[in-house]
Amino acid sequence: MRKLHALLLTLGAAIGLAAFVQPAEKKRVDTMVVPEMAVADSVKKDPETGLAIDGQLMLVKAHCTSCHSPKLIIQNRFTRDGWKEKIRWMQRTQKLWDLGESEPKVLDYLVKYYGPEQKTFDGRRMPLKDVKWYELKSK
Ligand code: HEC
Known part of the structure; x- marks a missing residue:
């Protein structure tokens, strides 16, 4: 027991x-x-398009959703130059109009929400900066 x-x-x-x-x-x-x-x-999403809600959303909707699905924007990640290149390409080949004064605002929006993804902490420390290397002396 x-x-x-x-x-x-x-x-x-x-x-x-x-x-x-x-x-x-x-x-x-x-x-x-x-x-x-x-x-x-x-980030709050616009229920109609799925795009991030922001002061520039209406502008982006007006310029960027009339030819194709907003998914083409949402699924991409480009730098500012990358987005600019896409816009130029659409202007050259897809009859996208000149965005005029709106272009910088549209680019601000695109980079802010659809820019290259911030890499989250991957478990490694940051590389050391300003390291003063010295030679190991062999006896
Ligand atoms: C005049 C029509 C038109 C407008 C307006 C337009 N696009 Fe496009 N866009 C296209 C076409 C056509 C394609 C090619 C679609 C396909 O491949 O199925 C495209 C493709 C894209 C792609 C995919 C490119 C790739 O390399 O895969 C992105 C991203 C894109 N557009 C973003 C935008 C953004 C941002 C705006 C607003 C500044 C915009 N589009 C406005 C016509 C347009």
């Missing part, structure tokens, strides 16, 4: 410990994922 009691106690302790350890590890993984998601979710 005593032995059984001891066994049950050990078992109980083991289960208790497992239950205690498991969520703690899970939590650690969750907190690593959360900041990324929080950033992605903090």
Whole structure:
């Protein structure tokens, strides 16, 4: 009886410990994922087009959604020069009009929401800066 009691106690302790350890590890993984998601979710989307809601949204909708789906914008990531190149290409080959004074504003918007993705922390430290290297002297 005593032995059984001891066994049950050990078992109980083991289960208790497992239950205690498991969520703690899970939590650690969750907190690593959360900041990324929080950033992605903090931008409100226009229900009609799926484009990010911003002061320039109407301008972008007017210039950029009459020929094709806004998905073509949403699924792409370009630098400012990259977006400018796409616009020039559409102007050369797809009869896109001159955006005039709107062009810089449209570009601001595109780069802000559809620019190259910010690389999130990948677990490595930042490269060292201003390292003063020295030669190892062999004896
Ligand atoms: C006059 C019509 C027209 C307008 C207006 C227009 N586009 Fe396009 N765009 C096109 C066509 C046509 C394509 C090629 C579609 C395809 O490949 O199916 C295209 C393709 C694209 C692509 C995909 C390019 C690639 O390399 O895959 C992007 C991104 C894009 N447009 C963004 C924009 C943005 C941003 C605007 C607003 C500044 C805009 N478009 C306005 C006609 C237009």
